[in-house]
Amino acid sequence: MKKVLFATTALIATAGMAAAEINFGGSARFGVIYDSTPTAADELAIHNRFTLNIDGSVETDTGIEFFARVRVRGGNTGTGTTSASGVSAPRVGLSVAGFTLATGNILGALESTPGLYDGAVGLTGLGWKNLPTNTLNDGYWGWDSFSSAGGGANGVEVIYSNAGFGGHLSWSGTGTDRTALNLSYNFGDWTVAAGYQDDSGAGDTWLLTAGGSFGNFGVGAAYADNPTTQKWRINGSASFGSGTTVTAFVADEDGAIKYDTTWGLGFTHSLGGAVLAGGVVGDEGGENQADLGVRFSF
Template sequence: MKKILIASTALVSTAGVAAADVALSGRAEMGIYQVSGTDAQFFTDIDVTFTMSGETDNGLTFGASVDLDEGGGTDNVQIGGVTAPGFSTQNRATGDNSDDGGATIFVSGAFGTVTMGDTDGALDWAMTEAGNVGNPGSIADDETSHGGYLGAYLDGAQDGQILRWDYTSGAFGVAVSLEDDNGSKAANTDVGYAVGFKYALDLSGTTVNFGLGYQKAAGAIAAGFTDQGSATGVSVSASFANGLSAGMTYTDMSDMANDKHYSLGLGYTTGAISVHANYGKYTDNAAVAGGADVKGYGLAAAYDLGGGAVVHFGYGSSKPTGGVSTKSASLGLGLSF
């Protein structure tokens, strides 16, 4: 089969308008995966992304991207090992224009960057998650799907469409974000908001990143969560010249079902080999019977074959205190185009 790579440039001929670039990239994954209590199954996934960018005559830059892997379906989000259906039910980029999951649009200038769509809120933007520390990834995301993992914080509490302004000057960055409440006129469904700060410290080959943020969600976001839940998070991560990376996070969600969350992450790369491990724990999880703690860990390993082909392995394990553990694993090939 002949492989065709497409990268095109759209030249806008209208006087006074700068040229715009349109690029197409893709990723395909194939392999096997298994969740405890089920048989092993085949795994396939294809992700195609269109990226567009341009610049005005006065230097204002703009762009957009759409992920065609997000073309249908809904999301069920896991928080503390509990699946919350409808927490982030998205109509995707092909559906309701007020809910463009998989699509982002930005405008950037001296004032900073304004982004709208399926993007990170300011807290998530500022934090370095444990699963992002030197993680080569896996085809089924086992290492970041366990019950002790915290990823999106309160993003997606309403329609999943986020408006974020961020500004970076040297090593310092700041962001503010809003998430729409679906236009509901019901009581206590104010627009959610977040603020975030980050700072990068360069220590002669070692980069240390600090993140701090606060987020308040709109409305009652899931069973067991209090109305207008909030989260305050802090993260510290470091990348060393020898290929080692490490990070840790702490998040306080004391007015929600999960009281507090802790996580640690480690990564190491040498040559074509990359390995990663992370651990996370929720305390006093009211969404679990008896308010038990929920903890879990994830492992990932990859071998780069070159040319965009990588062999991936992933493993995740979750266990509520005094409960039954669940595990998942995957092995396969990731192909980037």
């Protein structure tokens, strides 16, 4: 994401004093969404979303960076009245020598597992059914993640990366105790990762991912053993010289109730500063969702 420096709280060259800055950056999107589900509020709906990240940081003369982030997000889908934007709780911490310690509205280790989101299609993600940790049997989004317009989980996390190796440990005690860990290794154009979460209320989740690229093609696979459900996903992509990428995924879950195999197909096309994106998904119940629109960063 391109970040633009709008304001600087302090740029002090005096020896022994820290330099501080504030950065603003974000993204937006708009388009239309189709949903054939009988319970959908609108079969065809107008969609838009705006995100603004506000990042403050200061680096001490000993090389420690202290940072803080809040996010403003607003968006609306449908044909009714619009709702107001919200401001997230802050994420605050420090980074030094490859280590990051953060508190508050944490990212979450399971959420941050490399490869978890691979295979995403469409302008909006179309329900993010490509995630092996999202299942109808066990539910969706059952882990800690940064809340873009609300409170999130008030937790603590430690992140480390060096020479292709990555590790992330997080904990929160909001409602139930959640301890999560991911480990990853990147070698060339390929990454393998494993994630784990112990939720005192819901149970354990195990996650394995692998993915990479060769030439203009990308491939990936993921498997999650959720509290009561196992789900796998395979995905692939192909890029073309015109700035177009086509992505597809197939996923299936095996739990107490057997659902249809989920699939998705989408594309992105560069507009030179913005991206045209669209896709279609066949969900677990045999219904279809689709979207089309433009997204851009600033």
